[in-house]
Amino acid sequence: MADINVSLTARTGKSEPGAAPRLSPAPEGEPMLDLIELLFFAYRNFVSDPDEILHGFGFGRAHHRVLHFVNRHPGMRVTDLLDILRITKQSLGRVLRELVDQGFIDSRAGASDRRQRLLYLTPKGEALTQEFVAIQSRRLRRALEESGGDARDVVRRFLVAMIDPEDRSPTEKLIARADQAVEARSAARSRPAG
Amino acid sequence: MADINVSLTARTGKSEPGAAPRLSPAPEGEPMLDLIELLFFAYRNFVSDPDEILHGFGFGRAHHRVLHFVNRHPGMRVTDLLDILRITKQSLGRVLRELVDQGFIDSRAGASDRRQRLLYLTPKGEALTQEFVAIQSRRLRRALEESGGDARDVVRRFLVAMIDPEDRSPTEKLIARADQAVEARSAARSRPAG
DNA sequence: ACATTTATGTCAGCCATGTTGACTTTTTTC
DNA sequence: GAAAAAAGTCAACATGGCTGACATAAATGT
Numbered sequence: 001m002a003d004i005n006v007s008l009t010a011r012t013g014k015s016e017p018g019a020a021p022r023l024s025p026a027p028e029g030e031p032m033l034d035l036i037e038l039l040f041f042a043y044r045n046f047v048s049d050p051d052e053i054l055h056g057f058g059f060g061r062a063h064h065r066v067l068h069f070v071n072r073h074p075g076m077r078v079t080d081l082l083d084i085l086r087i088t089k090q091s092l093g094r095v096l097r098e099l100v101d102q103g104f105i106d107s108r109a110g111a112s113d114r115r116q117r118l119l120y121l122t123p124k125g126e127a128l129t130q131e132f133v134a135i136q137s138r139r140l141r142r143a144l145e146e147s148g149g150d151a152r153d154v155v156r157r158f159l160v161a162m163i164d165p166e167d168r169s170p171t172e173k174l175i176a177r178a179d180q181a182v183e184a185r186s187a188a189r190s191r192p193a194g
Numbered sequence: 195m196a197d198i199n200v201s202l203t204a205r206t207g208k209s210e211p212g213a214a215p216r217l218s219p220a221p222e223g224e225p226m227l228d229l230i231e232l233l234f235f236a237y238r239n240f241v242s243d244p245d246e247i248l249h250g251f252g253f254g255r256a257h258h259r260v261l262h263f264v265n266r267h268p269g270m271r272v273t274d275l276l277d278i279l280r281i282t283k284q285s286l287g288r289v290l291r292e293l294v295d296q297g298f299i300d301s302r303a304g305a306s307d308r309r310q311r312l313l314y315l316t317p318k319g320e321a322l323t324q325e326f327v328a329i330q331s332r333r334l335r336r337a338l339e340e341s342g343g344d345a346r347d348v349v350r351r352f353l354v355a356m357i358d359p360e361d362r363s364p365t366e367k368l369i370a371r372a373d374q375a376v377e378a379r380s381a382a383r384s385r386p387a388g
Numbered sequence: 389a390c391a392t393t394t395a396t397g398t399c400a401g402c403c404a405t406g407t408t409g410a411c412t413t414t415t416t417t418c
Numbered sequence: 419g420a421a422a423a424a425a426g427t428c429a430a431c432a433t434g435g436c437t438g439a440c441a442t443a444a445a446t447g448t
Contacts, residue, residue, distance in 0.1 A: 031327050032334040034369050041365050042356035043237050115395045115444045133225050140226040143355035154348045159232035161337035164239050175228050309415045309424045
């Protein structure tokens, strides 16, 4: 951030030592200004890692999101992706077409319902997605290590609680289902006769 | 999220009960897929609150950021804002002009260096910014309450640790300086003779 | 069988917000 | 008096949102 030199109006130095403990009673509760800003800076860095890699392919943040969720839910429908991302069909269409055209995503017609296009990562897409997961996981792991023993649970609960109440349960279910599928696939790999 | 119906490939139901505890040793450490996704959903909701209000004024996310940091650092220079936001002068110029034109921000020439334009919120800008702080603080407060006793400290440490190491100290100093200025101003208000 | 609905895709155009590059004006500094 | 710094501006472009209108194929309901 190149050490910012904000010349404040209040240059008086230390604030009154025994200053009255908030005479204006902050009717709405304590403002969380530090957390608001930290979340901004942290998130910016968090998404910048994949951004840089993507840029080399001529892709952007939107492509990352698509790759990520297709990786997590192989065989998902286009509609499911629209529901998760909450963007329009047209917006998704653009990035999805690029990803399919350039061989990162495979779009196959559904077996039972042939109107559906089920989305899968190609090996190429899988490799790229692994990079993103790895780099973002590394950042998260390091941050949690610096934050104390049960940080992972606390942070997880905090993030869930930051989500709009009506979205929490669907979101948690979505994550659980993806995790379960990963387990199933890796179990399948360890008994290839399966 | 309207309960997403992802028909997974692995429809076998419950994953092997006594499945081997990860035969592939995850060379890069445990992937933090759940946190990656929770951060995405949480941040999206977090910024959507101000977004909706802004939309009524014909403003967007970029205006929010400018208002927020000018509120935190009254009298800051344009250069300081560019350093914090890390966008180009031209991008900032557009939103700043709109905010000044519509009377949310006051831009005054510096007293000691008259090349500088020092930025202040007008009462109108201050009122709007308070709304954003209030609504985002409320979300944060509620989330912390649901996350256990020392959640605030843990989350704060976590967010700091998520920031690129070279930016941490400047960022923390920035926040500390802003907090200190707030205290100084509110102390000044409680002794108006001052 | 036929009408309707669903899933997907596509064309065209608009908006917000980022970018680069070039250039000007004012003011300070060396 | 030259050089550097702070700010602003014009033009052009990219990304990724959006709306509206429409097309096609396949499933579903009566």
